[in-house]
Structures are given as C-alpha cells and as structure tokens.
Amino acid sequence: MSKSIQIIKEDSKYLMQSFKRWYPLVIDHAKGSIIYDVDGKEYIDMNSGIGVMALGHGNEKIINAIKEQMSNFFHYSLTDFYYELAVDVAKKLTSFLPFSSKVFYTNSGTESVEAAMKIARWYTKRQYIIGFINSFHGRTLGSLGLTSSKTVQRRGFSPLLPSTLLLPYPDSRNPLLKDDPVNRLMEYIEDWIFEKVVDPNEVAAIFFEPIQGEGGVIIPPEDFVKELRRVTYKHGILLVVDEVQTGIGRTGKMFGFENFDIMPDIICLAKALGGGLPLGAVVGRSEIMTLPLGSHANTFGGNPLALAASKVVLEEVPKLLDRVNYLGKEIIDELNNSKSPYVYDVRGKGLMIGVELRKNGKAFVDGLERVLMCSFNRGVLPIGAGESVVRLLPPLVIEEELANKGTRVIREEIDKLR
The missing domain is CATH 3.90.1150.10 (Aspartate Aminotransferase, domain 1)
Known part of the structure; x- marks a missing residue:
C-alpha cells in the first residue's frame, strides 16, 4: 500500500x-x-x-519575513491591543485605492463577507442584502445566504439570513437573459425587484463577484457592471465586491473590479492576501467603516505572522x-x-x-x-x-x-x- x-x-x-x-x-x-x-x-x-x-x-522573502516576526511575537490580539505591522499593511493595502479607506482584518473570505454585511447594514440603517445566483461567498450561515453555485452548499441549512435576495448573474447562457443579458437584467432589477419585491430604500448592499470563480469563471459584460454601479449610486445602495478569488493580482489587475472601470464601496479579500497564512480583510470607504466600539471583533484577525507575509505579497504582486x-x-x-x-x-x-x-x-x-x-x-x-x-x-x-x-x-x- x-x-x-x-x-x-x-x-x-x-x-x-x-x-x-x-x-x-x-x-x-x-x-x-x-x-x-x-x-x-x-x-x-x-x-x-x-x-x-x-x-x-x-518564497524566501515570505519565509524570512515570517521568521523575523516570529522572533518578535507570534500573537497578541489586534482587537484588544496595538502593533505597528497592522498599520503598515493597512497603509499599503489602502494605497491601491484612489479614495480614503480603512481596513478590518479577518481570517478568511467568508469572515470578510460576514463583516461586510454588518458594516453595510449599520452604515445604511437598511436590512436587505442582494446577491447573484451562481455566486460563492462562503459557507458560514450569513454568507451562505448569498452563496448559490451548488445546491449542496445550502441544502439542509435553512432558514438562512433573512432579507436576502438573489438575482440572475449577467450570463448570456441563461435562457432568460439570452441575446441581451445587460438590458434584460437591469430591467428586471429596476422594474420588477425594486417595484414588486423590495423598495430600493430598504436595500443596504449588493454583493458582486467581478468574475464568478466557483460558479465557472463567468465574466460579466462590462456594461452591466457599470450599470449596476449606476443603479446602486442612484438608490444609495452600497456595492460590495467579493475579491476573495479575483483580488491581489489574479486577473492581471490588483483587484478584479479594475477590469470594469468602476469603484466599489467595500472590498472583501482573503486567499492570496496572506501569502499562504490565514488572512482576510474588508477594505471600505472611510466614511462607511464606522461600526461602533465593541460591535465587531475577532481573536486572530490580523495575526502578526500573516501580516508579515502579507506585507511581502503587497510589495511583490504589483511588479x-x-x-x-x-x-x-x-x-x-x-x-x-x-x-x-x-x-x-x-x-x-x-x-x-x-x-x-x-x-x-x-x-x-x-x-x-x-x-x-x-x-x-x-x-x-x-x-x-x-x-x-x-x-x-x-x-x-x-x-x-x-x-x-x-x-x-x-x-x-x-x-x-x-
């Protein structure tokens, strides 16, 4: 054997x-x-x-960075105390965006999505979250309400997060959107969802993968992404991009949304961010990242070893x-x-x-x-x-x-x- x-x-x-x-x-x-x-x-x-x-x-640079950090300290909970490395990585991460932004560290993609949900609800004082069919945002009970790339991911775990709606992703293979997926889907959102199902003034955020990864590497039309951003601006809805798979250089841009010439309100990150160690992050506009003291935290988010690796990743990937x-x-x-x-x-x-x-x-x-x-x-x-x-x-x-x-x-x- x-x-x-x-x-x-x-x-x-x-x-x-x-x-x-x-x-x-x-x-x-x-x-x-x-x-x-x-x-x-x-x-x-x-x-x-x-x-x-x-x-x-x-990677030798990552190994050396981790070793150096290990000689200082392995862990000291960032949500209770301070260390400079957390600030250094946040400075670097936010430097890739053309607007003032802040960071919240997590341990994984699904944690980033969960945190983004809370941030969006708190900031907007609205309850509805909208996602897209065939997307993958994680398997914890909050993010699972937005995940729908396979029925096995959801089967047997209801009830899921209430006030969550799923829309068709702009995929020309969908027979309901055939020939004109952009206009058909935007009409569906504006004329049916927002007229018949939920008032847009009750929608906190729309979660969107710039490219559906688990769903089959589905690339949306650029026109749709721009129209989606227009609609969210129109109704005061936050646009949250899930960059867990598309972020940190994977698509040939630092972030996947850059392929579509739009700017989101919140970005969810993980996977490549930690260089192989568990690290996620939510990066959002400064005025949005306003959860009150004591309302959200974790023990290991922003672990110093993962941040040491991430600092190298953020220095090397742009090259x-x-x-x-x-x-x-x-x-x-x-x-x-x-x-x-x-x-x-x-x-x-x-x-x-x-x-x-x-x-x-x-x-x-x-x-x-x-x-x-x-x-x-x-x-x-x-x-x-x-x-x-x-x-x-x-x-x-x-x-x-x-x-x-x-x-x-x-x-x-x-x-x-x-």
Whole structure:
C-alpha cells in the first residue's frame, strides 16, 4: 500500500468528510510552482492551493519575513491591543485605492463577507442584502445566504439570513437573459425587484463577484457592471465586491473590479492576501467603516505572522501584473488550440482561466472529472469550477515553461475526451 493511500484512508476515518477532493493528491512539500507528494511524485501546480499561493511555495522573502516576526511575537490580539505591522499593511493595502479607506482584518473570505454585511447594514440603517445566483461567498450561515453555485452548499441549512435576495448573474447562457443579458437584467432589477419585491430604500448592499470563480469563471459584460454601479449610486445602495478569488493580482489587475472601470464601496479579500497564512480583510470607504466600539471583533484577525507575509505579497504582486497578463494570454491561446468538440468556451482574465466543457448541449461533468484525473496522473494539477469547467489558477510567479507544459497536458487530455 502506498503512503498516499494509507493517509487517505486515515483521513476518511478521522476527518469529517464535508468536503470533496479533486483527486488523491497527498502533499509532502512544495517549492515554487512544483508540488511533491508523499510518494515522491512531482506535479505542476496549476491551482496554487485554490488561488492562495500567488508568490508560489517556499518564497524566501515570505519565509524570512515570517521568521523575523516570529522572533518578535507570534500573537497578541489586534482587537484588544496595538502593533505597528497592522498599520503598515493597512497603509499599503489602502494605497491601491484612489479614495480614503480603512481596513478590518479577518481570517478568511467568508469572515470578510460576514463583516461586510454588518458594516453595510449599520452604515445604511437598511436590512436587505442582494446577491447573484451562481455566486460563492462562503459557507458560514450569513454568507451562505448569498452563496448559490451548488445546491449542496445550502441544502439542509435553512432558514438562512433573512432579507436576502438573489438575482440572475449577467450570463448570456441563461435562457432568460439570452441575446441581451445587460438590458434584460437591469430591467428586471429596476422594474420588477425594486417595484414588486423590495423598495430600493430598504436595500443596504449588493454583493458582486467581478468574475464568478466557483460558479465557472463567468465574466460579466462590462456594461452591466457599470450599470449596476449606476443603479446602486442612484438608490444609495452600497456595492460590495467579493475579491476573495479575483483580488491581489489574479486577473492581471490588483483587484478584479479594475477590469470594469468602476469603484466599489467595500472590498472583501482573503486567499492570496496572506501569502499562504490565514488572512482576510474588508477594505471600505472611510466614511462607511464606522461600526461602533465593541460591535465587531475577532481573536486572530490580523495575526502578526500573516501580516508579515502579507506585507511581502503587497510589495511583490504589483511588479507581476504585466507578466500575469502575458502568461494568461499564452495559456488561453494554447487552450484555444484544442480540437475537441466538447470545448464550449475558453475564457478568463490574467491567470484566472476556465475551459467550459459541454456534450450534447449539456454540462460535461464526466468529461471534467476525466480531464482532472488524467492531468493529475500526468503530473499537472488543475481544478474544476461550475458544473464542468476546467479551472486554472497557477501561481502568479509560475515559470513560463512550466505554465506552457502544464497547459499543454490539460489541452491534450481535453482532446482525448470521447
């Protein structure tokens, strides 16, 4: 019995199996963009730990920053005391925005969303929150009210957060929005939701993913994003962008919303922000970030080790953006070379890329599973999204040769589908 199989069996015995793995990878160590399993096999990392390891594995600058901080102190709760590093990272994070803003630190994406909900309700004195179908904002009970990329995420956990509404995402594949998704959806919001369901003066915020990640790497029309921002301004509704996956350079911009030439009111961050350590953040306009003393806090948000790593991430990622766009175009071009009749669409921005597979007009779920497993067997680690989308989220620092080799393997496995 291989060591991997032994560990997988023990994992099943001792861990609650509330999550499904993509393939039987048991990691031993990693360096750069290469993963090594416990049986000594090597793999090209094409998912960066689900979009977290933007600077790759074992980055020396991050390791040294963490070591230096460890020699000072590991933890001293930021929500009860002070330390300079928290201010330094907040200064750097807010420097990327053209408006005065403040930061609240969390430990994860779902915590950032939960905090943003409270901030929005408190500031507006309104109760309704609006999200979009097929989005993913987390699995805690507040954020779960906005999450709807798969029914299994919600099934059995109702009642969820009241006063939460979900709208169709501007996806041209939706038959209800076919041919004219922007105008149809805006008419639906203005003429039906705001006329028949909820007065817009009762809506605190609209939560929006600039690109739906878990939902299938769905990119909205730029016109829709601008119209959505216009409508939120019109009615005094806050626009909250969930940048947990799209933020920190992933789309070739520091934040995903920059691809659409709009400015949000609140930004939710996590994943790549901590360089591999648990760190999230809510960044909002200064006048909005006004929760009263004692109303919201946590023990570990802004942990000094995570902040030390984040400081490096925020210094290094802006230098990589041109490279991210260049490599992303190369990957998309290679995937577009596929001769498979099952490739419905290749789409993405920067190094957030998806290949949608369809068979007989329907999601090719079995095809996705085969591509992932066969790529894994050949030493490449993509993941899935949506119903049948091959998703690529490689480290932003991945070597061009490795990126091309990994993409070629994935494309070849797609071409083998029957």
